[in-house]
Amino acid sequence: TRQLSRPDFRNSLKCIRCAACMNTCPVYRRSGGHSYHTAIAGPIGSILAPNLDMKEYADLPFASTLCGSCSNVCPVKINIHEQLYKWRQVIVKEGYADPKKAMAMKAMEFTLSNPGVYKTAGKTGRWFMKYLPFTVNNNINAWYKQRDMPEVPKESFGEWFKKQNND
Incomplete structure (x- = not known):
């Protein structure tokens, strides 16, 4: 119900667990499923897991290049990379981001601006x-x-x- 209550992430519940996003994801192909430390690995797991425990799974949405390959191959058209980006924003806003990572992002924001x-x-x-x-x-x-x-x-x-x- 928590996932349903978030309009930005509701679409992820359409997942049929086909693993297409995992097979195309450059991060998943390099690191494998065990590095996701959750029952559902890969990009889709990085969207679903923070709803279960945002503090424990705060790192997962950051384990992505946001290249969009996962969204392109998804047979049910879940906008995975956009949801990963939105999760990053939620995690930072809620204060669950690693402090070093948050500081690095602020420095990059300043530098790139x-x-x-x-x-x-x-x-x-x-x-x-x-x-x-x-x-x-x-x-x-x-x-x-x-x-x-x-x-x-x-x-x-x-x-x-x-x-x-x-x-």
Whole structure:
């Protein structure tokens, strides 16, 4: 009944558990079902679980790239990626988001809302990756442990584009 009382999420109850969203989801394919820590895994589980216990399952809607592939393959046309985005908003508004994640989102909101700050952040990031790569590429960073970092670009796409069009 809790799911029915939320108009933005009511559509998810149409799910026929076909697993099409799981099979197409890049996050699910990489992490597998056990990482969802709920009976219904994948993108649809990330929509249904927060209704059961928002605090316990607050991380699930954030385990998505929001690419929309799940919504595209859903045979009953559930707008999964839009609901995941709405769940993120609800979880942050209700105060259940991880404080570090909430702070990072605020910082990104500020950065992406200010072109000058965005450009400066890009230049700073490239400088750090060139001269102090250990600040990102270290054993504390779990993401880095399993990946090779690409070469640091000499310039941003915007800088490259401007240079190409001025010639």
